[in-house]
Amino acid sequence: MVGPCRHRRRGPLLRGAQLLGGAPLLGGECVQQRADAVAENGHRREFELGDDEFRFLAGFMSRETGIVLSDHKRQMVCGRLVKRLRALHLRSFAEYVELLQGPGANAEIENLVNAITTNITNFFREPHHFHFLHDHILASRVAERPRRPRVRIWSAGCSSGEEPYSIAMTMADVLKPNDGWDALILATDIDTNVLRRAEAGLYPAEALKHIPESYRKRFVRRVPGDHDKIQMAEELRTLIRFRRLNLHDDWPMKGLFDVIFCRNVAIYFDKPTQRKLFNRYADYLNIGGMLYLGHAESLIGVTDRFEVADKTVYRRIK
Numbered sequence: 182m183v184g185p186c187r188h189r190r191r192g193p194l195l196r197g198a199q200l201l202g203g204a205p206l207l208g209g210e211c212v213q214q215r216a217d218a219v220a221e222n223g224h225r226r227e228f229e230l231g232d233d234e235f236r237f238l239a240g241f242m243s244r245e246t247g248i249v250l251s252d253h254k255r256q257m258v259c260g261r262l263v264k265r266l267r268a269l270h271l272r273s274f275a276e277y278v279e280l281l282q283g284p285g286a287n288a289e290i291e292n293l294v295n296a297i298t299t300n301i302t303n304f305f306r307e308p309h310h311f312h313f314l315h316d317h318i319l320a321s322r323v324a325e326r327p328r329r330p331r332v333r334i335w336s337a338g339c340s341s342g343e344e345p346y347s348i349a350m351t352m353a354d355v356l357k358p359n360d361g362w363d364a365l366i367l368a369t370d371i372d373t374n375v376l377r378r379a380e381a382g383l384y385p386a387e388a389l390k391h392i393p394e395s396y397r398k399r400f401v402r403r404v405p406g407d408h409d410k411i412q413m414a415e416e417l418r419t420l421i422r423f424r425r426l427n428l429h430d431d432w433p434m435k436g437l438f439d440v441i442f443c444r445n446v447a448i449y450f451d452k453p454t455q456r457k458l459f460n461r462y463a464d465y466l467n468i469g470g471m472l473y474l475g476h477a478e479s480l481i482g483v484t485d486r487f488e489v490a491d492k493t494v495y496r497r498i499k
């Protein structure tokens with residue numbers, strides 16, 4: 182087991198938005214051996230994440246993804262990157278920084294982002310969001326009887342897929358296939374590891390507890406020979422398209438969405454990045470379309486293109 186990461190302060194640290202746009206650094210005094218090397222006195226040696234290395238990594242993540250890593254995330258960053266250092270047979274974070282400054286950077290960026298990003302989620306997280314989707318948004322669309330029955334929903338930052346599958350269950354419960362609905366969910370994330378898991382639609386059996394009982398028989402299948410696994414029904418998987426997308430980059434999608442879920446994503450960005458992101462979402466939503474945010478997120482003071490529709494649900498007005 183890898184010992185805890187520790188660091189030494191060597192002067193004032195940059196915080197919050199100050200990490201944005203930092204110039205490349207040459208590394209610091211990170212001199213510990215591999216984390217699993219045992220010292221002569223019987224204690225495991227530890228990697229150190231020095232100020233210079235952390236500043237570089239924070240600036241690198243900000244430029245590549247828009248994610249802001251403030252100083253209180255240093256321990257988390259260190260802990261999550263230890264496996265990368267070991268896999269690359271590096272002796273210190275200074276060597277890792279040198280790798281990211283050299284020709285091997287492009288090959289390592291995806292691994293770095295996968296290691297840093299958080300993927301904690303479950304089915305039907307914040308249930309009131311799905312009640313509103315079911316009873317107001319989708320039910321209203323059905324009642325309108327549109328000439329072209331079409332629904333497009335984007336799950337941005339979909340993680341391992343629990344959110345888009347929850348949307349798909351809700352959608353399949355409201356939109357009847359015989360009514361000719363053209364329904365599709367785009368599910369995107371920057372982390373390729375979680376996208377592979379999401380596409381497979383396989384989850385621990387204990388995840389069933391988060392799925393409403395009325396949906397379990399209809400949309401969840403037991404995995405033959407593995408009582409510890411469940412799989413999402415093919416009916417749901419055909420509704421979803423999983424794609425890798427860095428929200429900090431250009432967006433290739435054409436056409437507008439009726440609903441965008443972007444929950445617990447903006448908390449990683451500073452206010453200017455949030456403002457840019459939410460205005461881009463407005464550009465990709467139909468007038469009257471809905472934007473879902475996490476319980477700790479808000480559009481107040483960030484953009485005036487939305488109004489409150491429900492708890493952490495916002496309607497595009499301009």
